[in-house]
Amino acid sequence: MADITPLLADRWSPHAFDKTHVISEDQVQLLLEAARWAPSAMNRQPWSFVVGVRDDDVFARLRPAIEGFSDWALDASAIILGAYQNAGSEPDYALYDLGQSMAHLTVQAEALGLHVRQFATFDRPMAGRAFNIAAPWEPIIMAAVGLPAPGQKPEGRARKPLSELTAWQ
Amino acid sequence: MADITPLLADRWSPHAFDKTHVISEDQVQLLLEAARWAPSAMNRQPWSFVVGVRDDDVFARLRPAIEGFSDWALDASAIILGAYQNAGSEPDYALYDLGQSMAHLTVQAEALGLHVRQFATFDRPMAGRAFNIAAPWEPIIMAAVGLPAPGQKPEGRARKPLSELTAWQ
Numbered sequence: 001m002a003d004i005t006p007l008l009a010d011r012w013s014p015h016a017f018d019k020t021h022v023i024s025e026d027q028v029q030l031l032l033e034a035a036r037w038a039p040s041a042m043n044r045q046p047w048s049f050v051v052g053v054r055d056d057d058v059f060a061r062l063r064p065a066i067e068g069f070s071d072w073a074l075d076a077s078a079i080i081l082g083a084y085q086n087a088g089s090e091p092d093y094a095l096y097d098l099g100q101s102m103a104h105l106t107v108q109a110e111a112l113g114l115h116v117r118q119f120a121t122f123d124r125p126m127a128g129r130a131f132n133i134a135a136p137w138e139p140i141i142m143a144a145v146g147l148p149a150p151g152q153k154p155e156g157r158a159r160k161p162l163s164e165l166t167a168w169q
Numbered sequence: 170m171a172d173i174t175p176l177l178a179d180r181w182s183p184h185a186f187d188k189t190h191v192i193s194e195d196q197v198q199l200l201l202e203a204a205r206w207a208p209s210a211m212n213r214q215p216w217s218f219v220v221g222v223r224d225d226d227v228f229a230r231l232r233p234a235i236e237g238f239s240d241w242a243l244d245a246s247a248i249i250l251g252a253y254q255n256a257g258s259e260p261d262y263a264l265y266d267l268g269q270s271m272a273h274l275t276v277q278a279e280a281l282g283l284h285v286r287q288f289a290t291f292d293r294p295m296a297g298r299a300f301n302i303a304a305p306w307e308p309i310i311m312a313a314v315g316l317p318a319p320g321q322k323p324e325g326r327a328r329k330p331l332s333e334l335t336a337w338q
Contacts, residue, residue, distance in 0.1 A: 002202045005280035007176060008273055013208055032335065033171045036328050038272065039182055041289060045329050050338045058338050083337075091309050093289060095260055099268025100275075103207065104177055107276055111174035120210060120262060131337040140260050159205050160214050166201065168252075168300040169219045169227050 011110045012154035013117040016072055018147040023053060023077035027112050031080070031145065034108030038101040046085035046094035047101040050131050050139075053078045065127035066142070070119050077114075077146030080105070081127055083139040095140070102143060109145055118143045180279045181323035182286040185241055187316040192222060192246035196281050200249070200314065203277030207270040215254035215263035216270045219300050219308075222247045234296035235311070239288050246283075246315035249274070250296055252308040264309070271312060278314055287312045 003009075028051055040046060052059030054077055062079050073079060084098035106116045119142055127139045172178075197220055209215060221228030223246055231248050242248060253267035275285045288311050296308045 002199055004199055004203045004206065004277055005176065007174065008203050008206060008276060011206075011208075029331070030171055030173055032331055034173045034177050036331060036334060037173065037177060037180075037326075039180075039275070039287060041287075043327070045334075048334050048337065051335060052338075091264055091307065092260075093309075095264045096268035096271075096310070099265035100272040102265075103269040103272035104276075106208070106269075107177060107273075108173055118208060118210075133337055138260065140262075141265070157206075158212070162198070162201055162205060165205060165214075165217050166220060168217065168302055169221075 007107050007110045014115050014148035014152045016149035017076040018149050019075035021077050021147040031105050031108050035101045035105040038104040040097040041093040047098045048083045050081040061130045065123040069121045073144040076144035080143045081139050082141040083137050086136045086138050116143050116145050176276050176279045183284050183317035183321045185318035186245040187318050188244035190246050190316040200274050204270045204274040207273040209266035210262040216267045217252045219250040230299045234292040238290045242313040245313035249312045251310040252306050255305045255307050285312050285314050
């Protein structure tokens with residue numbers, strides 16, 4: 001890839017996490033702070049998060065919605081559940097904005113030397129019930145955060161060619 | 170805000186752009202490259218872009234969809250139209266992923282000393298027709314890129330408190 005900023009160029013999503021790594025409270029706060037300052041339509045900030053740190057009570061409440069779907073994520077140092085405020089519009093820019101917010105969180109993780117893998121393979125209704133997340137809010141994404149398991153490498157990163165991304169002009 | 174990485178902390182969206190600033194072709198390529206390497210569900214990369222640079226032919230084709238809605242954007246050095254591949258699912262992670270991709274583009278703009286203001290206040294069907302963008306692709310966002318007009322300052326940046334963003338736990 002061309003010389004884009006290292007925080008974007010070096011980011012990759014591990015498939016397996018180091019289950020011995022411990023994330024600090026300061027790091028968690030910085031991840032959320034980064035998400036907080038993302039841009040959004042009309043500055044509505046239609047995002048909200050639940051953060052479980054491995055072995056804490058919140059992580060334990062997140063766990064049942066993950067087990068059987070995405071067991072690999074249970075090794076991560078933290079799991080962040082992302083919810084958006086469904087605006088009922090078409091398209092729903094709140095969903096787009098949650099994506100922006102989580103992207104900012106991911107960039108901040110890279111700045112902290114941490115890695116993130118987002119996943120939607122969890123039981124969303126179960127996760128919502130565990131934290132009384134009610135409409136118009138919907139939990140839709142999780143982000144596993146930590147260090148890659150030993151031996152994990154950013155192999156096979158590939159994207160469509162730039163020419164395909166600008167094919168209409 | 171806490172000490173998040175400067176590329177995120179210093180980012181802000183001007184309401185007016187410097188109509189004399191000229192963006193380089195290299196800068197445009199880096200913006201697209203950053204968008205290209207964003208993460209997406211199953212690595213589907215459900216995003217595509219049209220980039221008009223002020224005074225070029227593509228900008229002229231974008232212009233009618235903007236005039237009357239968002240005239241301020243016509244002063245920007247470039248306008249990038251973002252489209253996503255509607256997956257027809259609920260929720261549609263493709264929309265979320267376009268948000269991530271545009272967020273990466275915005276972070277790269279900050280790395281280049283450029284500013285971005287995203288806007289959805291344009292005639293989406295008209296923009297789609299101008300470039301033959303057909304279903305399942307939908308144009309849904311534009312990003313004005315350039316330098317702030319003289320006198321523009323990042324005043325009044327505000328976000329919900331962090332406690333509100335994690336209220337469920």
